[in-house]
Amino acid sequence: MTTFILNNKIIKTPEHSGITLLDFVRYQQRLTGTKIGCREGDCGACTVLVGTLTNDTMKYQSITSCISPLGNSHGKHIVTVEGTNLKNKLTIAQEAMKANYATQCGFCTPGFVVALTGFALSNSENNYSNAIDAISGNICRCTGYKAIEKAAHQVVKKLESQEKNSFKWLIENEFIPEYFKNIPQRLKDIDVKDLNQPKGKYVSGGTDLYVQQADHLADNDVYLIAEKHYLKGITIENKTCTIGTNATVSDLWNHTELNSILPNLRQHLKLVSSEHIRNMASIGGNLVNASPIGDMTIFFLALNSNITITNEDQKERTILLKNFYQDYKKFDLKTGELIKNIHFKLPNKCSFFNFEKVCKRTHLDIASVNSAIHISIEKETILEAHISIGGVSAIPKYLHKTSDFLIGKPLTLETILEANKMLQKEITPISDVRGKSDYKRLLARQLFFAHFMELFPNNFTLNDFVKHA
Numbered sequence: 001m002t003t004f005i006l007n008n009k010i011i012k013t014p015e016h017s018g019i020t021l022l023d024f025v026r027y028q029q030r031l032t033g034t035k036i037g038c039r040e041g042d043c044g045a046c047t048v049l050v051g052t053l054t055n056d057t058m059k060y061q062s063i064t065s066c067i068s069p070l071g072n073s074h075g076k077h078i079v080t081v082e083g084t085n086l087k088n089k090l091t092i093a094q095e096a097m098k099a100n101y102a103t104q105c106g107f108c109t110p111g112f113v114v115a116l117t118g119f120a121l122s123n124s125e126n127n128y129s130n131a132i133d134a135i136s137g138n139i140c141r142c143t144g145y146k147a148i149e150k151a152a153h154q155v156v157k158k159l160e161s162q163e164k165n166s167f168k169w170l171i172e173n174e175f176i177p178e179y180f181k182n183i184p185q186r187l188k189d190i191d192v193k194d195l196n197q198p199k200g201k202y203v204s205g206g207t208d209l210y211v212q213q214a215d216h217l218a219d220n221d222v223y224l225i226a227e228k229h230y231l232k233g234i235t236i237e238n239k240t241c242t243i244g245t246n247a248t249v250s251d252l253w254n255h256t257e258l259n260s261i262l263p264n265l266r267q268h269l270k271l272v273s274s275e276h277i278r279n280m281a282s283i284g285g286n287l288v289n290a291s292p293i294g295d296m297t298i299f300f301l302a303l304n305s306n307i308t309i310t311n312e313d314q315k316e317r318t319i320l321l322k323n324f325y326q327d328y329k330k331f332d333l334k335t336g337e338l339i340k341n342i343h344f345k346l347p348n349k350c351s352f353f354n355f356e357k358v359c360k361r362t363h364l365d366i367a368s369v370n371s372a373i374h375i376s377i378e379k380e381t382i383l384e385a386h387i388s389i390g391g392v393s394a395i396p397k398y399l400h401k402t403s404d405f406l407i408g409k410p411l412t413l414e415t416i417l418e419a420n421k422m423l424q425k426e427i428t429p430i431s432d433v434r435g436k437s438d439y440k441r442l443l444a445r446q447l448f449f450a451h452f453m454e455l456f457p458n459n460f461t462l463n464d465f466v467k468h469a
């Protein structure tokens, strides 16, 4: 039985754990405030909050319920828009949407209200930029976004005087209803034994699988791995970072130490989907989806990461991520094997990391071409270089020859221009909906140059490269 708290009600359901949470709340529970728009995680009409209790602390995150399996709610608190309602008055988020005329047809409004309520409940610092991030997964086709942005601003203002994430304050100040205060104890009382039969398709966050095969997963065995503890966690020890493959993109975003080691991490991760999707999207799912433009895959290839793979008998093997991919969507994983973790040597004071991405829209879009670089320099000489690039090959591509070419060379414009010639020979872009092959070659070059302008602004300017274009 999948067991969880839905708003203020305990649910124990024998429903197939592979159906979507959206279908469960709308069709089984008749909570129709949660809307169906795209069913692909793109519009946010189906936004709900997931509350998780860890060491006596509740953490709420917004997700798109259309691509989340019901079974991932086991042991959690799920909040739909109905669950945010107060008796006889509007909550702060609802009132902000109303007061700023941020709703017209109203179809998107529950999603925005839930996401803004999630922002009030979250640990993220209270500022306008974070409030806008919190609704980055919500689309409105009617109002234009100015009114919605004003509503977000109003929520931020109301939160200014409070200790964030304090249930007591949020209840007293009409952000959330009173029943929230008993949720931690009620979750403790729920019996959350592992439900899984170890068979069927591995599903972590579900953000890739449910876009492609939601109906199939609702009828067949699913092996839900998102809550497996041995696949979780981020540790930094002996100059190495190890990330359990169930860590989500948001887990990286929230990891203080990792953010101090990779100071632009959040700036890079902001380019990955929306906050709602980042809250579900696991690193393992990104690697095994094997998309030639998977952002996290490109990111970790340039960090020259290793992956540890485990099988049903808990036998482990470790390989370099750059040797994992064999051909389009073909990779070195046998039946029953799981990626357990990914690990890489931390950049040091002589080494520099950068990630670049070009897509048709700045946010919530997959890349046309993306690229990452990790390069070590001493006395203006390149000691080590790892470059990856997506969207220009059948696989997420580690540029072996270009990386090797750079080693031992001086950090000069000539070196970079020569390396670009090598890069152009290593890539094989095709024309598709993301752009023509020539355009992708151009993007590959521009992103390669952009790495050096970003990392060494005193050495290289745009003009240097324009002259040689």
Ligand SMILES: Cc1cc2nc3c(=O)[nH]c(=O)nc-3n(C[C@H](O)[C@H](O)[C@H](O)COP(=O)(O)OP(=O)(O)OC[C@H]3O[C@@H](n4cnc5c(N)ncnc54)[C@H](O)[C@@H]3O)c2cc1C
Residues within 6 Å of the ligand: 040, 041, 042, 067, 201, 202, 203, 204, 205, 206, 207, 208, 209, 210, 211, 231, 245, 246, 271, 272, 273, 274, 277, 280, 281, 282, 283, 284, 285, 286, 287, 288, 289, 293, 294, 295, 296, 337, 338, 339, 340, 364, 365, 366, 367
């Ligand atoms: C709206 C939207 C926007 C998106 N934007 C981006 C984007 O900007 N950039 C980007 O890179 N991706 C994007 N994605 C794709 C997706 O979110 C990521 O690839 C995500 O990391 C997948 O993780 P998951 O946990 O959801 O994977 P799942 O869907 O759960 O799994 C994907 C595959 O991996 C397998 N799998 C999962 N974990 C393991 C494991 N540990 N070992 C072995 N196999 C495993 C599953 O069996 C499945 O085949 C987007 C998706 C959506 C819906």
Ligand code: FES
Residues within 6 Å of the ligand: 035, 036, 037, 038, 039, 040, 041, 042, 043, 044, 045, 046, 047, 064, 065, 066, 067
């Ligand atoms: S219905 Fe569009 S994100 Fe779920």
Ligand code: FES
Residues within 6 Å of the ligand: 102, 103, 104, 105, 106, 107, 108, 109, 139, 140, 141, 142, 143
């Ligand atoms: S008010 Fe109509 S979609 Fe937003």
